[in-house]
Each structure stands twice: as C-alpha cells, then as structure tokens.
Amino acid sequence: MRNGALITVIGLLAACSQKAETLKLSVTQFGTATEAAFDEYDAAYSTQFAAFPKSENAQRNEFVSNMAAFTGQVTPANIDTLLDPDAVKISPNIQDEWNATLRQLRSQYQQFVAIFDNIEAGSALGASAVTQSGPILEKLRAQLATITGDFARNPPKFLSRRSTLIAELNTIRKDDVNEPEAQNLYYQIWWQKWRDLIAAEKIMQTETLREFLTATKLGNSLQVQIDNYAKLDVAALLGAVEQGITLADHIHKLSPQELIAEGTGLVETATQ
Numbered sequence: 159m160r161n162g163a164l165i166t167v168i169g170l171l172a173a174c175s176q177k178a179e180t181l182k183l184s185v186t187q188f189g190t191a192t193e194a195a196f197d198e199y200d201a202a203y204s205t206q207f208a209a210f211p212k213s214e215n216a217q218r219n220e221f222v223s224n225m226a227a228f229t230g231q232v233t234p235a236n237i238d239t240l241l242d243p244d245a246v247k248i249s250p251n252i253q254d255e256w257n258a259t260l261r262q263l264r265s266q267y268q269q270f271v272a273i274f275d276n277i278e279a280g281s282a283l284g285a286s287a288v289t290q291s292g293p294i295l296e297k298l299r300a301q302l303a304t305i306t307g308d309f310a311r312n313p314p315k316f317l318s319r320r321s322t323l324i325a326e327l328n329t330i331r332k333d334d335v336n337e338p339e340a341q342n343l344y345y346q347i348w349w350q351k352w353r354d355l356i357a358a359e360k361i362m363q364t365e366t367l368r369e370f371l372t373a374t375k376l377g378n379s380l381q382v383q384i385d386n387y388a389k390l391d392v393a394a395l396l397g398a399v400e401q402g403i404t405l406a407d408h409i410h411k412l413s414p415q416e417l418i419a420e421g422t423g424l425v426e427t428a429t430q
Contacts, residue, residue: 180395181288181383182274187402188380189271191373192302196264198366199305203256205362206314207248210322217242266301270294285387292384299377303424306370310421313363319355323348364414367421372409374424376402 212220224240232240273291330344383390383398390398412420 176392177395178277180392183399184380184383184402185271185274188376189267191376192267195369195373196260198369200260202314202362202366206317209318267298270298288384288387295381295384299381302374302377306374306421307424309367309370310418316355316359323352323355360414364417367417368409371417371420372406375405
C-alpha cells in the first residue's frame with residue numbers, strides 16, 4: 159500500500175510539474191510581448207524629438223558652415239547645437255524622469271514573470287503561488303489597457319520633423335515670389351515630404367499600438383488560465399499557448415483602423 163501511495167504521489171507531482179511548466183510558456187509569451195511593447199514605447203517617445211536623419215557628409219558640411227558663421231566661444235553647452243542645430247534638446251531632468259518611469263514599468267512585468275521562474279516544478283506551494291499571482295496580473299492588465307488606450311487616442315507625433323518641414327514651407331512662401339513656377343515646384347516637393355513624414359509617423363504609431371495590444375490580449379488570456387488553474391489540465395494549457403500564438407498572429411494582421419478601435423475599447427474590458 160505504501161508503495162502504491164508513493165507512486166500515486168509521484169504521479170501527482172509529475173502532473174503538477176507538467177502543468178507549472180506549461181503555464182510558464184504562456185507567462186513567457188506575455189513577458190516577451192510586454193518587453194516588445196515597452197521597446198516600441200521608448201522608441202516612439204524618443205523619435206518625437208529626433209531630427210531628420212542626415213548623411214555623414216551633410217552633417218560635416220553643416221558643422222563647417224556653422225563654425226564659419228559662429229563668432230562666440232565654443233562651450234560644452236553649445237557644442238551639440240553647433241554639431242546639429244536641428245536636434246531638439248530634451249531637458250536632462252525630463253529625460254531622466256522618462257527613463258525612470260520606463261524602468262519602473264518594465265520592472266513590474268519582469269517581477270511578475272519572475273514569480274513563475276521561481277516556482278519549483280512539482281512544489282506543493284506552486285499552485286498557491288499561481289493563485290496569488292492572479293490579483294497582481296489584474297493590476298498589470300489594467301495598467302497595460304490604460305497605456306494602450308491612451309496611445310490609441312493620443313499617439314505621439316514626429317514633433318521635431320514636423321517643425322522642420324513647417325519652417326521649410328514658410329521659407330518657400332517667402333522665397334521665389336517672383337518665380338511662381340519655381341515656387342509651385344517647391345510646394346509639390348514639400349507636399350511629398352509631408353506625406354512621407356505622415357506615413358512614417360503612422361507606421362511608428364501602428365507598430366507600437368500593435369505590440370501593446372498583443373501584450374494586453376495575451377495578458378487577458380493568461381488571467382483566465384491563472385484563475386482556472388486548478389481546473390485545467392496540461393492539454394488545456396497547451397491549447398492556450400497555441401491560442402496565444404494564433405492571437406498574436408491575428409493582431410499583427412489588423413489594419414491601423416482596426417488596431418485603434420481595439421485599443422480605445424480596452425479600458426472598459428480590462429478587468430472583465
């Protein structure tokens with residue numbers, strides 16, 4: 159009887175181990191998706207203030223021209239402007255605040271994933287740790303939904319590049335007023351530049367929103383698995399992993415308009 163009971167216990171522990179390891183696959187999906195979302199979020203924030211890219215020759219020629227016209231003293235405070243006058247200088251305090259905020263956001267989701275990394279396979283405490291992670295995930299999901307919804311409603315724009323083109327347009331209006339054909343040509347060239355900028359801006363907004371929507375939806379799926387962990391078997395958890403892959407693939411095929419519609423409706427459903 160003792161041997162039979164021992165075999166039964168070993169079998170149960172093995173089953174628990176398989177369940178825990180399978181659930182970790184969904185947790186990894188969620189963790190990877192959140193990392194990708196915050197990578198895009200950081201890039202979107204930084205690109206708001208980035209100037210149009212310039213070739214090395216253009217940068218060198220501009221610097222030489224700036225130095226020829228500059229009559230003051232070169233200092234650590236103005237050297238960056240002399241090198242690239244178009245670059246928007248972000249206050250160090252604001253940049254530090256953003257970096258700290260992003261680090262804190264990343265850390266919250268990394269700590270959640272670490273809960274499952276530290277669950278010992280087959281441990282009697284494993285199921286309890288999974289259950290206790292549920293409320294933590296609820297808060298993280300609500301936070302993701304808020305960020306995603308805000309991004310969908312008010313996406314960042316290429317502020318510096320927009321300003322550069324607007325200044326260029328005003329210059330065109332002042333110049334060549336006596337040569338309407340040349341001015342019309344410059345207007346057409348400018349119009350195409352603006353269209354290209356808006357298209358690039360839309361790509362940035364779409365890809366960032368896509369990553370956040372993927373992370374949010376995977377978080378919703380993971381919440382269901384955690385809340386029903388005791389009732390689910392390995393096959394059901396494996397099925398959830400496959401559904402996560404299908405879900406991510408579906409989101410990556412959504413149009414920008416569909417992404418915005420999905421993103422703006424997340425806050426209302428985040429805690430359901």
